[in-house]
Amino acid sequence: MHDRTTLPSAYLHTIDLCLLRYNRERCELEILLHQRDSEPFAGHWALPGIVVNGDVEDRSLNDAVERLRRSSKVDMPLAWLEQVGTVGDAFRDPRCWSSSTFYLGIVSDPVQPGPQQGFFALGEVASGAFKLPFDHNSLVAQTRERLFSKSLYSSLPLMFLGQEFSAPEAVSIFSLVLQRPVLKTSIRQRLLKMSEAGYLQETGRKKSGDGGRPQATVESLKPTELYLFDRCFLE
Amino acid sequence: MHDRTTLPSAYLHTIDLCLLRYNRERCELEILLHQRDSEPFAGHWALPGIVVNGDVEDRSLNDAVERLRRSSKVDMPLAWLEQVGTVGDAFRDPRCWSSSTFYLGIVSDPVQPGPQQGFFALGEVASGAFKLPFDHNSLVAQTRERLFSKSLYSSLPLMFLGQEFSAPEAVSIFSLVLQRPVLKTSIRQRLLKMSEAGYLQETGRKKSGDGGRPQATVESLKPTELYLFDRCFLE
DNA sequence: GTAATAGTGTCTATGAGACATTATAAG
DNA sequence: CTTATAATGTCTCATAGACACTATTAC
Secondary structure, three states: OOOOOOOOOOEEEEEEEEEEEEEOOOOEEEEEEEEOOOOOOOOOEEOOEEEOOOOOOOOEHHHHHHHHHHOOOOOOOOOEEEEEEEEEEOOOOOOOEEEEEEEEEEOOOOOOOOOOEEEEEHHHHHHOOOOOOOOHHHHHHHHHHHHHHHHOOEOHHHHHHOOEEEHHHHHHHHHHHHOOOOOHHHHHHHHHHHHHOOOEEEEEEEEOOOOOOOEEEEEEOOOOOOOEOOEOOOO | OOOOOOOOOOEEEEEEEEEEEEEOOOOEEEEEEEEOOOOOOOOOEEOOEEEOOOOOOOOEHHHHHHHHHHOOOOOOOOOEEEEEEEEEEOOOOOOOEEEEEEEEEEOOOOOOOOOOEEEEEHHHHHHOOOOOOOOHHHHHHHHHHHHHHHHOOEOHHHHHHOOEEEHHHHHHHHHHHHOOOOOHHHHHHHHHHHHHOOOEEEEEEEEOOOOOOOEEEEEEOOOOOOOEOOEOOOO
8 A cells, every 4th residue: 555665664753851840039830841953943042851762871761861961952850840741743843744742831949041941931931932943832831730639629839849848939939830829828728737747847047028027937848748638729 | 882873772671451340249350351362472362452662553542542442452442541551671571671561441331351352350469369471460550549539529430431421330339449438429519510600410320239218329520631620539 | 117928717618427317118 | 198219419538739937047
């Protein structure tokens, strides 16, 4: 029926990372992009990613993710990492049929982006107002959707805040991620729950906010683990 | 350092399907397996799956899933389908480095398995008591975990029951999936919520259970959609 | 003192959990 | 009638939401 050769068809399997951070000055979420230096789309800003097949040096997909994280495209510590999904079709890459397994990452520490790195407003990228090559806008949108839905019933947004943070900061990040005002009483009760469960403890330290009374801080006792609440934030 | 050739390294990307059904007689969940007729592991029971790369005839990963669903390995209508994840490493397939994107499927209609098809107790397969080739036991375990966690806050288990079902049947399937007794009052309230939201409606029909008073039935108005409850089942 | 923000207390609404009571079938 | 199961009603408890009130800082 169709032409068969002994060579395998051209095929690419990549992993791509949607690495997010909380910009406190701008009060918005940002995503790390990498300025490509090879074709296709050389010079364009795109998700940092690597090819998994080809001359495979990784022992596993997780090893490949770690290789990407250590590469100059990323090269920052991650407070959170989870796989979001895999897409694949004949059109997304002009070279050939390709699949991408893409991840949600969160960085909490302040970092200075390298020469080919840049942080861009997540909203612009997810909406497509800031256009990325391939189907990367779609991957970003799916990743933001994952972040949103998981933030309704888990402590995920706290990953943006790092080891030590205050209740008002928690209110800010939840409001930002959920894109609506969240009452401080709800957040405080949730933080209390997490303390009772051994996920947080009060530090006794304070940090000053934008004037006014200083904020008491808590610190994470299980910084790599998510706490799951048994109720969602309601509409 | 290591041998490089101009040929691409051997690499396989497959999709595998964990297709589940509710066996009312045995009161347990079952998973569809396929008896392999080619190496490796010819003759063994394994997850139904197909290769995505190679001579690629699909336009997309979703098309590939549909090709698998129509193939003799599956060949049954699906009440639900979702991607669970992608794994990949150098060891899971004896032939070469390989990745698998695996899916959770649910079939509600009674079907007669074909000659190389069989339904097996999900618990046995997920626990590894019934051994599958490759890392398929692990894929099944991850899929069951997805089913479990999503069943805490959504109507997913109802997908096992088909278009028309009764409240006691809903209690049974939720108890089975969550692996603990679920009170009928909780289920009834949830079904009521779904009716108010336009997902279910009463049929006026009844079906007789195991003696006793007949069961009123409801029918699904949005059989392909999940309803999300705003609270989890506790404990 | 005032202004600003942090933190606490209290009330309501919702829904899960638990269990008692009534309803409808078969024999 | 008895027995079995379905369906309903009622109570408690936990927690999100809402908002009032008090506390602690800077000036």
